[in-house]
Amino acid sequence: MLRLSKLTDYAVVVMVRLAEVSPGSNPDVQTSPGIAAATGVPEPTVAKVLKTLAATGLVTSQRGARGGYRLARPLHEIPVAEVIAAVDGPIALVACVDGSATECESQGLCPVRGRWDPVNDAIERALSGITLADMREAAVPPMFRVPAFLPAAE
Amino acid sequence: MLRLSKLTDYAVVVMVRLAEVSPGSNPDVQTSPGIAAATGVPEPTVAKVLKTLAATGLVTSQRGARGGYRLARPLHEIPVAEVIAAVDGPIALVACVDGSATECESQGLCPVRGRWDPVNDAIERALSGITLADMREAAVPPMFRVPAFLPAAE
DNA sequence: CCAATCAGGACCCAACCGGTCCTGTTACGG
DNA sequence: CCGTAACAGGACCGGTTGGGTCCTGATTGG
Ligand code: FES
Ligand code: FES
Numbered sequence: 001m002l003r004l005s006k007l008t009d010y011a012v013v014v015m016v017r018l019a020e021v022s023p024g025s026n027p028d029v030q031t032s033p034g035i036a037a038a039t040g041v042p043e044p045t046v047a048k049v050l051k052t053l054a055a056t057g058l059v060t061s062q063r064g065a066r067g068g069y070r071l072a073r074p075l076h077e078i079p080v081a082e083v084i085a086a087v088d089g090p091i092a093l094v095a096c097v098d099g100s101a102t103e104c105e106s107q108g109l110c111p112v113r114g115r116w117d118p119v120n121d122a123i124e125r126a127l128s129g130i131t132l133a134d135m136r137e138a139a140v141p142p143m144f145r146v147p148a149f150l151p152a153a154e
Numbered sequence: 155m156l157r158l159s160k161l162t163d164y165a166v167v168v169m170v171r172l173a174e175v176s177p178g179s180n181p182d183v184q185t186s187p188g189i190a191a192a193t194g195v196p197e198p199t200v201a202k203v204l205k206t207l208a209a210t211g212l213v214t215s216q217r218g219a220r221g222g223y224r225l226a227r228p229l230h231e232i233p234v235a236e237v238i239a240a241v242d243g244p245i246a247l248v249a250c251v252d253g254s255a256t257e258c259e260s261q262g263l264c265p266v267r268g269r270w271d272p273v274n275d276a277i278e279r280a281l282s283g284i285t286l287a288d289m290r291e292a293a294v295p296p297m298f299r300v301p302a303f304l305p306a307a308e
Numbered sequence: 309c310c311a312a313t314c315a316g317g318a319c320c321c322a323a324c325c326g327g328t329c330c331t332g333t334t335a336c337g338g
Numbered sequence: 339c340c341g342t343a344a345c346a347g348g349a350c351c352g353g354t355t356g357g358g359t360c361c362t363g364a365t366t367g368g
Contacts, residue, residue: 061314061315064312068313
């Protein structure tokens with residue numbers, strides 16, 4: 001169903017949380033257990049996501065005691081496409097979009113040779129135009145946060 | 155990796171093939187085995203895709219002997235989003251986009267409540283702007299489109 | 309020197325998808 | 339009127355992939 005992995009969802013949650021470090025906090029880094037406690041995501045999963053994000057450079061890490069993670073760039077500088085690419089791998093709807101044509105046995109008679117390229121490019125452009133800051137804006141406006149919460153009714 | 159299912163790919167192949175019915179052909183419908191032979195996709199898979207497409211109304215079927223399938227609308231009237239939605243289910247990147255909020259245990263502290271909605275909408279808009287005709291144009295030129303008649307290889 | 313924390317894997321399990329097949333049901337053709 | 343060709347709609351099974359957990363180092367501050 002064109003669904004992206006749950007890890008990507010967690011990555012967005014974690015990064016948004018990472019951006020909400022209190023400005024006057026002494027440690028400007030946050031630890032994995034701390035983020036896990038703040039977001040409700042299980043700690044091992046948070047650690048895994050953080051490690052993946054650190055490996056791709058989206059977040060920076062500080063090792064050792066008093067270590068932790070920090071955003072490498074501000075939220076509005078990170079398009080969601082980068083997060084998806086970091087966690088879920090490159091954006092490739094089908095097997096043969098551009099470079100991965102190695103595993104095609106019969107390219108001559110394959111009718112989908114590069115056919116999805118415009119679709120793939122359109123999606124990538126759409127995803128590059130939305131940043132994590134936009135997603136945060138779209139989320140928790142507190143007064144509008146009444147998804148299924150009917151006042152005194154059910 | 156944000157990849158859509160292979161069935162969707164096959165669906166596009168089949169529908170494009172369905173549009174390439176010879177103008178002077180006596181039967182304006184094409185059978186599943188015929189399409190399978192023309193595209194190289196295994197017949198059971200073609201039949202399954204066709205049935206799915208027929209169930210959603212993207213193609214019309216003629217039962218009985220001399221039956222077959224026919225496109226319900228011309229190619230340039232079918233956005234690829236409809237094909238994806240027909241085969242792969244509705245476009246929903248994450249679990250909680252709009253209506254499927256039933257399976258969320260803790261919506262109060264869930265930080266991704268509706269956060270992916272703008273992303274989801276952007277993708278759906280991008281996919282709605284591309285039709286199957288565009289995909290056919292983007293594919294290989296007709297001179298390279300060798301018809302898929304396998305030379306009796308095993 | 310010790311403790312806390314990240315790094316980078318290996319590992320297992322479940323869910324999902326791809327693919328096949330079987331049994332009706334319909335309609336054309338002889 | 340009957341046989342056949344084709345669709346309809348499932349059930350079914352196996353392979354693959356992702357989700358999640360855990361373990362063993364490496365690094366740094368105290
Ligand atoms: S699947 Fe790669 S060329 Fe057809
Ligand atoms: S996952 Fe649905 S509200 Fe959080």
